[in-house]
Amino acid sequence: xxGKPIDVFNYGKMQRDFTYIDDIVEGVVRxxxxxxxxxxxxxxxxxxxxxxxxxxxxxxxxxxxxxxxMHFIExxxxxxxxxxxxxxxxxxxxxxPSTYADVNDLIKDVxxxxxxxxxxxxxxxxxxYKCYNNIYxxxx
Numbered sequence: 001x002x003g004k005p006i007d008v009f010n011y012g013k014m015q016r017d018f019t020y021i022d023d024i025v026e027g028v029v030r031x032x033x034x035x036x037x038x039x040x041x042x043x044x045x046x047x048x049x050x051x052x053x054x055x056x057x058x059x060x061x062x063x064x065x066x067x068x069x070m071h072f073i074e075x076x077x078x079x080x081x082x083x084x085x086x087x088x089x090x091x092x093x094x095x096x097p098s099t100y101a102d103v104n105d106l107i108k109d110v111x112x113x114x115x116x117x118x119x120x121x122x123x124x125x126x127x128x129y130k131c132y133n134n135i136y137x138x139x140x
Contacts, residue, residue: 009091010089019121020063038054060105064113
């Protein structure tokens, strides 16, 4: 928004699993109502945290649909009506070219898979951002 250059690593040849905030909230609400049950036969020799005396379970709540970084930037540019000044750089040491969320446990346990497309999520975010910063008012 300020016209400052943005660093784009690996020359934009990255994929990330961007997830819209409403999908994250929906996933959190669903899993917080699915409390793991303790297992009386739990054994420390073969531990399973999801069934221990104090059970817990970790869920990956992600869109499970990697998006090219350059596509993400292009969608932002379209909704902002402004081209980004890109500082194309090599990949950072220790970074990976692609990541994505494995949501199989989330689907199996609570029947939910985040699904808001990147275009819709960015559109909603930009609307919120502009309204929050008094750039314009949303008329719905």
